[in-house]
Amino acid sequence: MSSAENNTASSWLNSDRRKLILQEYGIFLAFLLLVGILALSNEFFLTPGNISNVLLQTSINGILAIGMTFVILTRGIDLSVGSVVALAGMVSASFVTSSATAGIAGAPYPMVVALAVGILVGVACGGLVGFIVSRFSVPAFVATLGMLSAARGATLIYGGGKPVPGLSPEFRWIGTGNILGIPMPVILLALVFGISWWVLTRTRFGRYIYAVGGNPHAAKTSGLNVTRIRFMVYVISGALSGLAGMILSARTGSALPQAGIAYELDAIAAVVIGGTSLSGGVGRVTGTLIGALIIGVMNNGLDLMGIQSYYQQVLKGALIVGAVMLDQKRNQGL
């Protein structure tokens, strides 16, 4: 309290603005720097084909990371997204497959049915986790760790351990189609981002999320329904995992039981690189999107340079830790 309270108003303005600029644009500048370096070192990098490719690669992780942002903003974590991706992808696929053995009776159904089913599976998983976390005060880490295992198991049971092949072309369109040359997954990511940004910055619900994450006690004494808000963020993360799962199976053409393994780690990484605090209440979905793009661009750039994927993982690890170190420095130094 010593330095802050002794500072005068004018200095507050200065350091405050400096901090704001760093927080607002620091991650964006880092992203531009990365793009610049890659563009200079490889002429292929900035071609429309490659840009579209990077965006496509980023879309699934981006959607998961946005859902993760909602959860982390309330001081939670969702480790189950990868398994929910597999389960939703598998269940929805069984509604649109032409395979006689893997599909459910009456398949293939129209795409909308499968979409609704996939989202519902995600909502159900997220809802269960949210219920356990918010009602029984089970740590999110534990509840979602349980769901990570349970949903993976459910996927294997549902599909008998086998993939669901032969998805209808109509369904595959959400993974492989495009509108005006923009791939569908990228369009979906943009939609999810736009809505989430609006909810978090402009609506009452968004304000609730920040308040619950910033100080749950104060939120409660201010009359907020903390339990319901906590519940809701897991539902959102679940629904977005469901969407991502369907995009994934639509892209691959079949739903695989081992789909989405370790996806939660990339999603968390994107959120963290994007500057959202794991202790809650601080962060923005724009940062998360850029965080996901940084991961995507880095993987792509290293691929183009011909660097083995083993090294990419080491670099990604360094990037995550480095980003948080910078963040800490930034928050302390001012």
Added chain:
Amino acid sequence: MQPLLKVEGLKKSFGGVAALRDGRFELEAGSVHALCGGNGAGKSTFLSILMGIHKRDGGTILHRGNPVEFGSPAEALRSGIAIIEQELSPVPHMTVAENIYLGREPSARFGGIDFKTMNRDAQALLDRLEFRISATQYMMNLSVAQMQLVEIAKALSHEADVIFMDEPTSAIGEKEAQHLFSAIERLKAEGKGIVYVSHRLSEIFQIADSYTVFRDGGFVGAGKLADIDRPGLIRMIVGRELGEEYIKTNTPTEIAGLEVAGLSAPGKVEDISFTARKGEIFGIYGLMGSGRTEIFNCLFGMDRPSTGEIRLDGQTVTIRQPSDAMAEGIAFVTEDRKVTGLNLADSVRNNICLASLPEMSPAFVMRKRDEQAASADMIARFSIKAARDTMPVSGLSGGNQQKVVLGKWFLRQPRVLLLDEPTRGVDVGAKREIYRIICDFAAAGGTVVMISSEIDEILGMSDRILVMRQGRSAGIHDRRETDAQSLVHLST
């Protein structure tokens, strides 16, 4: 005689802004020295330099005549300067003895810890100080007051001869405070020097021998407390004449605002009944843990009472959760603004609007202009000092933070104001402004129920006072018919 500690011309700036311009201080052995000043006077900076947390820009510190410079609190402690911080940070799952000897455990064979010696030494130390605490207890089972005593024992085990105490009574009750004061007396008798930092002037006059006042980062004056009276000390701290400390402008009406009948919550409060009238400031006095806050928790829907009736303006109301209480026009300024009052990372504006979000966004989308207007209104009304209302509330002084909490609730235009320790950790100047806000609210016909453990405050502000003892009411008294002694007597 050579002073135990002598500080001259201490300077420190943060980012070009002087937090301390001229820190001067002289501590005699075997004395209690009060360090006084409002928030932002430079006390915290002064302490953190002496403890080696911050580096000084200039000035000298002489400990027993030798110049010293500390790089860390550990170095300060080694040379005999200890601090009992306002917010204690013990290791809860370790015993008292382990906490005292943390980092210097006596070793046994094979690199193990000699628990026997450690426990024996710790117990001997505690006994010598007449602290009735067992060395083998777990720290987490101790009260805050007992933890403070353990901290003192720890300081003494380091052979400290200068002990700083930063707001030691802010989280403990009156009785425990008296306990602490007798411990301080014993330390004094052993020839230690104690630096006592507190906003509570009555305590300073009770236990300190001399004082030093800082204001705006500079030394203002020092002397013997015997040579100065309370208004004189306030004048030095504030830098201007403040007049009466408590100015009451409200007159209670005969109309009941809030009636509570037979309120019970098992293990917390039992059979509490009172009526706070419109225009009245109704005080609740009691020790920590006497069930004061629990009454408010029941009234505000944070806790479920097992029996009891709550009436507002004569109408019985049912309150199951905070939003029910808020809909009835009850506002609750909680005890600890940092824990339950504010979202520290968020802006002043968002904190002011936090309890009014549904009203500010009837159609789900926030109305930025309404929020801006509301926050500007509250900032002006309570003269909250903030550079901009988009700055984080954590950057404000304690008094201004408290005014943000008040603003948050006044925005809802409440009928009943529940105040739990409304001026804790707030300096004299800001205290007075908060008293004015409370009085204005009551004078305009509002009902105020106020908890305070500061006896002067409760006597100065309340029209009637309910005394709590062990979860039960020990009677309701008119301010004119009671005094500090009888309140303390009733509460223990």
